[in-house]
Amino acid sequence: MITLHINGLPVSVEQGTTLLEAAQFMGFPIPTLCHKEGLSPYGACRLCLVEIGEGPRARLVSSCTYPAEEGLQVRTASSRVIQARRIILELLLASCPQSKTIQDLASAHGIQQQRFKQEYENCILCGLCVRMCEEQMMAKAIGFRSRGEKRSIGTPFDIQSEDCRRCGACLYICPACELRCTYTEPERAICGGCANLRPPCLEKEGFEDMMCYMDPCVACEIKKD
Amino acid sequence: MEKVKSLDEFLSLHDRLVVGKDPDIPTLIIPAGTCGQASGANDLIRITKKELLNKKLTEKIRLRITGCHGFCEMEPSVLIEPWGVYYPKVDSKKMVDIVDSVAKGEVLKDLLFIDPITGNPIEKQSDISFFKKQVRTLLSRNEKVDPIRIYHYIENNGYVAMAKMLSSGHPSQVIEEIKASGLRGRGGAGFPTGLKWERLANQTNGNGKFIVCNADEGDPGAYMDRSLLEGNPHSIIEGMIIGAYGTGATKGIIYVRNEYPLAIKHLLIALRQANQLGLLGENILGTGFSLDIKMVRGAGAFVCGEETALIKSIEGRMGEPRQRPPFPVEKGINGQPTLINNVETWANIPIIMGLGAQEFAKVGTEQSTGTKIFSLVGRIKNTGLVEVPMGISIEEIVNKIGGGPIHQTRIKAVQTGGPSGGCIPAEMFHLPVDYESLTRAGSIMGSGGMIVMDEHTCMVDLAKYFTRFLKEESCGKCFICRKGTQRMYEILDDISAGRGTLEHLGLLQELGPVVKDASLCGLGQTSPNPVLSTLRYFREEYLEHIEKKRCPAGVCKGLITYLINENCTGCGLCLKSCSAGAIRGEKKERHVIDPKECIKCGVCQSVCKFNAVETR
Numbered sequence: 001m002i003t004l005h006i007n008g009l010p011v012s013v014e015q016g017t018t019l020l021e022a023a024q025f026m027g028f029p030i031p032t033l034c035h036k037e038g039l040s041p042y043g044a045c046r047l048c049l050v051e052i053g054e055g056p057r058a059r060l061v062s063s064c065t066y067p068a069e070e071g072l073q074v075r076t077a078s079s080r081v082i083q084a085r086r087i088i089l090e091l092l093l094a095s096c097p098q099s100k101t102i103q104d105l106a107s108a109h110g111i112q113q114q115r116f117k118q119e120y121e122n123c124i125l126c127g128l129c130v131r132m133c134e135e136q137m138m139a140k141a142i143g144f145r146s147r148g149e150k151r152s153i154g155t156p157f158d159i160q161s162e163d164c165r166r167c168g169a170c171l172y173i174c175p176a177c178e179l180r181c182t183y184t185e186p187e188r189a190i191c192g193g194c195a196n197l198r199p200p201c202l203e204k205e206g207f208e209d210m211m212c213y214m215d216p217c218v219a220c221e222i223k224k225d
Numbered sequence: 226m227e228k229v230k231s232l233d234e235f236l237s238l239h240d241r242l243v244v245g246k247d248p249d250i251p252t253l254i255i256p257a258g259t260c261g262q263a264s265g266a267n268d269l270i271r272i273t274k275k276e277l278l279n280k281k282l283t284e285k286i287r288l289r290i291t292g293c294h295g296f297c298e299m300e301p302s303v304l305i306e307p308w309g310v311y312y313p314k315v316d317s318k319k320m321v322d323i324v325d326s327v328a329k330g331e332v333l334k335d336l337l338f339i340d341p342i343t344g345n346p347i348e349k350q351s352d353i354s355f356f357k358k359q360v361r362t363l364l365s366r367n368e369k370v371d372p373i374r375i376y377h378y379i380e381n382n383g384y385v386a387m388a389k390m391l392s393s394g395h396p397s398q399v400i401e402e403i404k405a406s407g408l409r410g411r412g413g414a415g416f417p418t419g420l421k422w423e424r425l426a427n428q429t430n431g432n433g434k435f436i437v438c439n440a441d442e443g444d445p446g447a448y449m450d451r452s453l454l455e456g457n458p459h460s461i462i463e464g465m466i467i468g469a470y471g472t473g474a475t476k477g478i479i480y481v482r483n484e485y486p487l488a489i490k491h492l493l494i495a496l497r498q499a500n501q502l503g504l505l506g507e508n509i510l511g512t513g514f515s516l517d518i519k520m521v522r523g524a525g526a527f528v529c530g531e532e533t534a535l536i537k538s539i540e541g542r543m544g545e546p547r548q549r550p551p552f553p554v555e556k557g558i559n560g561q562p563t564l565i566n567n568v569e570t571w572a573n574i575p576i577i578m579g580l581g582a583q584e585f586a587k588v589g590t591e592q593s594t595g596t597k598i599f600s601l602v603g604r605i606k607n608t609g610l611v612e613v614p615m616g617i618s619i620e621e622i623v624n625k626i627g628g629g630p631i632h633q634t635r636i637k638a639v640q641t642g643g644p645s646g647g648c649i650p651a652e653m654f655h656l657p658v659d660y661e662s663l664t665r666a667g668s669i670m671g672s673g674g675m676i677v678m679d680e681h682t683c684m685v686d687l688a689k690y691f692t693r694f695l696k697e698e699s700c701g702k703c704f705i706c707r708k709g710t711q712r713m714y715e716i717l718d719d720i721s722a723g724r725g726t727l728e729h730l731g732l733l734q735e736l737g738p739v740v741k742d743a744s745l746c747g748l749g750q751t752s753p754n755p756v757l758s759t760l761r762y763f764r765e766e767y768l769e770h771i772e773k774k775r776c777p778a779g780v781c782k783g784l785i786t787y788l789i790n791e792n793c794t795g796c797g798l799c800l801k802s803c804s805a806g807a808i809r810g811e812k813k814e815r816h817v818i819d820p821k822e823c824i825k826c827g828v829c830q831s832v833c834k835f836n837a838v839e840t841r
Contacts, residue, residue, distance in 0.1 A: 065548035087739040151701030
């Protein structure tokens with residue numbers, strides 16, 4: 001067992017536990033986007049940042065990937081953490097304004113405006129779909145391509161993958177486009193994002209017969225019109 | 226090449242080689258690194274060879290083809306041993322004369338280096354101000370060694386330290402020595418090398434440990450690792466053998482970027498020769514110690530210089546960093562303990578072993594020992610690779626070694642540490658160059674790029690250039706680094722185009738520290754440095770762009786207009802070269818630029834011989 005301090009409270013966890021799990025065990029809320037139980041931790045969205053260490057050596061790390069260490073001092077909501085989280089959410093909002101998940105998170109953190117040039121991207125490259133496809137569906141049909149601003153998710157050379165079984169798990173898990181299929185609960189769809197968000201993969205030919213966990217699918221209906 | 230099977234055999238080979246060389250025979254040394262070859266060193270070599278054969282001088286004069294000596298600006302150059310005579314920028318037509326003069330024992334006065342300050346010719350390389358102030362522990366070895374001949378390296382005491390260490394039978398002594406030397410990682414972060422090695426040595430050796438040489442040098446304008454790999458590959462191999470012996474590693478990997486074809490060629494030759502001679506591979510020198518070194522070529526991503534991304538790249542996966550811990554020393558390539566050091570760090574190891582730790586630690590400061598190679602480039606008289614003791618002031622590097630500004634301008638800042646480094650203004654040039662002082666000033670040591678800037682460099686444009694590089698080279702895994710660099714670039718672009726507002730500055734200052742704090746790896750954590758350091762020291766330049774819509778350096782295209790002043794003689798050169806047809810005027814009369822048609826390409830300014838085109 002490892003004993004560490006989260007927000008001043010001692011907590012004992014097993015070897016290999018991440019800071020996120022330890023904090024959640026204690027009931028401290030930490031927002032996440034790219035983390036899902038059952039998928040390997042990735043540390044891409046940086047929302048789950050916590051501050052560790054003391055004095056000048058204090059630094060921010062993503063709690064979903066950082067293993068618990070003996071005697072570690074963790075602060076889940078220091079001003080440094082909150083400031084970083086707010087800027088990240090502002091950036092997310094600037095790139096991907098129509099995701100309900102992101103809107104909710106931004107609202108919970110009191111963000112009322114974003115000061116960057118507005119973009120309308122569909123994907124925040126959190127990699128949940130890639131890990132879902134590889135780790136849970138055992139397909140490895142999609143992956144990351146290129147780097148930096150050109151980074152995207154898709155199949156190699158945009159050719160339809162033979163490994164893809166069109167299970168739709170990638171759509172199901174996507175935090176940016178999950179809202180597309182909430183039509184049975186219209187009260188949840190407050191932003192109208194459902195009409196706008198198309199998963200990028202649906203634009204490619206050969207995916208028309210994609211299975212959807214909601215049937216019939218709103219996005220597909222809209223697309224036909 | 227016959228295998229050397231024991232220490233005695235090796236030492237007798239070494240003695241034979243040392244006795245066999247006659248130091249009095251004049252030797253023509255032609256540096257033919259990438260810089261030399263690009264400026265025509267191959268022609269000089271061809272002519273010299275032909276000349277020596279035709280005139281039957283092969284017994285009287287020797288020829289040695291080496292890697293770069295550092296003064297890249299003066300290539301192709303010729304150095305003559307043992308006199309130390311140095312001819313810069315040699316015209317291939319003059320090469321015959323040089324060979325003749327060496328045969329006669331004369332010096333060609335009119336081909337010598339001219340001191341840019343006094344205007345006097347200087348005969349010896351060691352008297353040139355560029356070389357005089359340097360402490361060339363590593364780079365001077367480039368002159369002595371032909372990189373594709375292992376015997377040359379052994380002749381100059383190469384592999385001797387390694388052989389003695391291996392036969393001593395005390396691996397722990399290696400680590401003690403490195404710790405005592407105070408050597409710190411030359412890749413930029415400055416982690417004590419001895420401590421890192423000790424941590425690897427303490428790991429249990431299950432399926433073998435790895436040592437890696439990180440030669441993925443990607444900073445724009447920095448090339449010290451390349452010149453070491455090209456000029457003296459055996460020193461890196463020797464360093465790695467010593468390191469492997471000290472830490473118990475059995476597998477070595479040299480990760481070189483594929484953009485360095487000559488370095489790769491020389492390394493492969495060196496590895497083959499060392500293997501053939503029995504200095505590498507199974508049972509080295511009969512001591513029972515084995516090390517296998519392989520080379521891996523990187524596909525050219527800046528981020529692969531980061532150690533966790535480098536490991537992924539070696540494993541054949543996408544070069545993306547991951548969270549540390551676990552550190553590579555615990556879990557690296559294929560889950561095995563892995564030690565990663567920079568090229569320059571490895572090249573320092575044989576020197577420490579040869580000199581002894583105490584002697585090595587005498588150079589430099591208490592916290593940062595030894596020498597460091599910088600690639601000194603930008604708007605100064607002498608550019609090239611300079612090797613200086615740690616703790617030397619920036620002033621001395623820029624003004625003494627670099628020779629001060631070109632033309633009659635004022636140097637305003639120096640940018641250290643490559644794209645993730647920061648700018649240090651001229652007022653702070655008294656700062657000593659070591660890891661701590663540079664970090665305190667908002668910059669980093671980095672791998673050793675040093676770009677000098679004068680009044681014709683716009684700091685906003687500079688920050689924009691580096692941020693653009695970083696936004697393209699960010700791996701894109703973590704959101705804050707990918708979007709943060711993109712957004713910073715966007716704002717800088719607005720400012721340089723005259724669309725900037727004061728809110729933009731506030732936003733930059735808010736965004737920068739968060740990108741620094743929240744990013745996963747070193748690339749993201751240092752990526753706001755160019756922006757934040759220029760904002761810190763050159764805020765008034767930003768304000769000038771925003772409030773007065775003016776670029777004081779005359780660089781930002783959106784804020785300047787080109788004008789032709791009274792110096793114009795009406796030669797018509799600019800008129801002919803203007804692709805937009807924006808220049809009008811009669812012959813021998815002052816020309817005019819039509820600002821409506823001008824596309825601000827700057828060609829007129831570069832072709833004008835009378836300094837008549839100015840920007841405002």
